[in-house]
Amino acid sequence: MDISNLSLAELKELERLIPREIKRREAEEKVKVRKELEAFVQARGFSLNELMGGESAEKAKSTRAGGKVAAKYRHPQQADLEWTGRGRKPKWVEAWLANGGNLDQLAI
Template identity: 35%
Template sequence: MNDFDLSDLDLNDLKKLHKETAAAIQSYEARRRQEALAAAEAAAKAAGYSLKDLVGASTEKSSKSINPPKYRNPDDKTQTWSGRGRQPQWIKDALAANKSLDDFLIVK
């Protein structure tokens, strides 16, 4: 392994090195995952199965389920909220004005 004297680098050089190192690590891990997946698929195929048959699930990344919106801003129809997580500012403002969440329900 190469030894580097990082004390000679300024902040911009250190940030650039950090960014490039993080990208190289991510690329390396992705290649290793692909190699492991290919080896697992080959082993399953040699035994007469697909990898999906053996693990009982898709090898593809599943998409995270998104909660459908429950509330809509009547002043700006593009602003919605699922009712989970932090309240958007337009909900906070409406509640401060003594309005009810029921006033903003999409399906009543």
């Protein structure tokens, strides 16, 4: 990418957008890698928690009730905006739906 032809304003806009995009992509990559790892260890009869020195599978199941629920939906441009799909819809989800989007597009 040749940035030498960009104006100062365009460069400053890129400077503002790049950290946000990096953060979003890092979050996406972490989710992707975690899913791959979970599938890999599950195929061998283990849980990721067991292998990483966490609780055993039996104990993890018994303590799971009342714990934090995993997010089911994520904003496509802002990875830090997530929703579990429970309770009232966040404003960003309402705005997405009002602009013609659907929840399937936000699914993780």
